[in-house]
Amino acid sequence: MTDTPILPMGYSAVPAGKVATVVTCLEMRARPAPRAVNAGTLRLERWHRPSLEQYRALFRRIGADWMWVSRLVMADAELETILHDDKVEVFALVDGERPAGLLELDFRQEGDCELAFFGLVADAIGQGAGRFLMEQAISKAWAAPIQRLWVHTCHLDHPAALAFYRRSGFSPYATMVEVMDDPRLTGVITRDAAPHVPLIEP
Numbered sequence: 001m002t003d004t005p006i007l008p009m010g011y012s013a014v015p016a017g018k019v020a021t022v023v024t025c026l027e028m029r030a031r032p033a034p035r036a037v038n039a040g041t042l043r044l045e046r047w048h049r050p051s052l053e054q055y056r057a058l059f060r061r062i063g064a065d066w067m068w069v070s071r072l073v074m075a076d077a078e079l080e081t082i083l084h085d086d087k088v089e090v091f092a093l094v095d096g097e098r099p100a101g102l103l104e105l106d107f108r109q110e111g112d113c114e115l116a117f118f119g120l121v122a123d124a125i126g127q128g129a130g131r132f133l134m135e136q137a138i139s140k141a142w143a144a145p146i147q148r149l150w151v152h153t154c155h156l157d158h159p160a161a162l163a164f165y166r167r168s169g170f171s172p173y174a175t176m177v178e179v180m181d182d183p184r185l186t187g188v189i190t191r192d193a194a195p196h197v198p199l200i201e202p
């Protein structure tokens with residue numbers, strides 16, 4: 001039997017096999033002024049009714065190190081219903097011929113748009129592609145009759161993400177704590193993914 005550690009006041013232990021994260025919800029209620037961005041070799045392509053396999057492959061490639069797993073564990077029928085809904089717009093960011101990122105805008109809630117997924121492949125990060133993708137996201141979202149564009153991010157996402165969203169015009173409005181099964185231990189992503197996040201071995 002292992003001894004239960006004595007925790008300082010206000011702290012809660014994360015059980016073995018779980019991972020904890022703080023989630024921040026952010027929103028913008030008016031379209032920000034457009035920014036000039038240099039597209040270079042980048043282009044955004046609408047991805048109509050993507051195959052689940054191809055979608056999950058890009059999702060995994062972008063998100064494994066940030067522990068994106070929601071779309072990997074979702075039942076096929078449920079994911080297909082979302083991705084094939086006319087009110088959900090999926091885009092692939094392409095650099096030349098190489099996939100560089102994923103953008104998903106969800107208009108299913110009337111008056112709202114959720115920036116449901118927003119991310120770049122590892123070798124596209126930190127070179128201006130994020131700003132290009134955000135300008136596209138904002139422009140496409142606010143082209144629809146919405147009152148609010150919102151997003152949530154957590155501290156398992158890229159460490160620059162929260163500040164990037166705030167610089168993009170989003171303001172935080174809610175904070176939540178999430179405790180989930182560590183997907184590296186359940187086999188959803190590989191055990192060596194997200195090496196910066198310690199495993200709490202059962």
Ligand SMILES: CC(C)(COP(=O)(O)OP(=O)(O)OC[C@H]1O[C@@H](n2cnc3c(N)ncnc32)[C@H](O)[C@@H]1OP(=O)(O)O)[C@@H](O)C(=O)NCCC(=O)NCCS
Nearest residue numbers: 118119120125126127128129130131153157158161164167
């Ligand atoms: C969050 C994320 C999209 C941010 O993208 P990024 O590549 O770091 O962002 P960029 O390099 O485009 O932009 C960062 C800043 O550097 C500037 N910049 C960097 N390199 C540049 C270049 N070569 N040319 C022009 N500007 C450049 C950008 O203009 C931007 O400045 P600004 O915010 O003041 O406009 C990216 O880190 C990512 O995809 N991470 C993994 C997935 C993830 O965590 N997604 C968020 C989940 S909610």
